[in-house]
Amino acid sequence: MVEKEKEKMTLVVFSGDLDRALSAFMIATTGASMGMEVTMFFTFWGLNIIKKNEGGIKSQGLMRKMLNLINRGGSRRLNLSKFHMFGLGTWMMKRLMKEINMPSIDELITMANQMGVKLVACTNTCGVMGLAEDALRSEVESMAGAAYFLEEARDSKVTLFI
Amino acid sequence: MVEKEKEKMTLVVFSGDLDRALSAFMIATTGASMGMEVTMFFTFWGLNIIKKNEGGIKSQGLMRKMLNLINRGGSRRLNLSKFHMFGLGTWMMKRLMKEINMPSIDELITMANQMGVKLVACTNTCGVMGLAEDALRSEVESMAGAAYFLEEARDSKVTLFI
């Protein structure tokens, strides 16, 4: 008896905007619930989504320290790409989502993890930004390069750049 | 005699920027003209493209009323992602497009509809923003969730997140 191979989906998460992060995780968890094998590959500002919310980020060199200060990241600090309005718009969006019982970004990350969605951080951009593995949430499985992403993507039924 | 099945294309339209909307509809109508079966799935700010231009949007609750006031939407109110310059840049872009006989966004929506492109609104984000079906243009065929999008996407030759 041959087990049918699972269909794959691969998402590049480039953006660190709250709205795009929500979209990415909604697609990822929906895919997982439909039996797909999902990999999310976080790069550039998308790394902000999977940085730890607690503690500071230790990085080498003055410029990287500065970058991690102004670009602190963490799922609770993400902003909308539009109508952030010094936090008011982002706060409103979170309230509206709660009202209709939509999961928050943190709940979505936990759900994704429990459903077996693989979270992978881009080695290269982690290097540029001075992020070591201890700066990232425990749900992140590994760091890998663009070649890893393409190996997954070329076997995938669906690949999106978000 | 077996009819050859049509190749599919599925576009997630997340952005409500005029330039990205133009890109999405140019790709959609070109695909349809090549015999592809095209579905456009509008979510988040992309919903602005398919809101009615006329009339106000009735929504429940103070926050949703406010959101639909500042985020009015409608194809005639879309802005460029860059160089909007208080309307000047967007106005210029529309003029330049007209000069070389490129269709406007409204003409593209009509063309897409006549060519059988399916326009679908994301149920979840409509819920967050308090949009009922009567807030959307008549060209929109239905509302559906992320699972519907993925069912289409995994059968598609081309899937893009715009």
Place this chain on the structure above:
Amino acid sequence: MVEKEKEKMTLVVFSGDLDRALSAFMIATTGASMGMEVTMFFTFWGLNIIKKNEGGIKSQGLMRKMLNLINRGGSRRLNLSKFHMFGLGTWMMKRLMKEINMPSIDELITMANQMGVKLVACTNTCGVMGLAEDALRSEVESMAGAAYFLEEARDSKVTLFI
């Protein structure tokens, strides 16, 4: 003996932000190094990446002249999508990349070209912006329309909209 056909990848490069341009070229060159046949289709602001750095752009009509003045483009003038901070953030990012020996955008364009990545400019948006072929870098192979892009995309294992 039949030569195995190469797997294809097609990237639409819509954005002219430095970070997205870097991502696009890193994916393109990685794909080429894995033996994929890669096409990059530049449209809208993405055209800025493949404009010549030297010389002015000659275009017809006052509005197109103005547009090419404020939207000069060229790989050396690209800005980050976030934290540009009047050039400081973009300058810092370039320094950080150099420190870990990541290639610059110009080096990536040269590498892509040497590896056989096809750079194609969108005819339509070149028309809107008044760009003739002599405004584009020598690495650009040709101009083509959306139908060309879709012909490539529907044969591709991976297609991204960046």
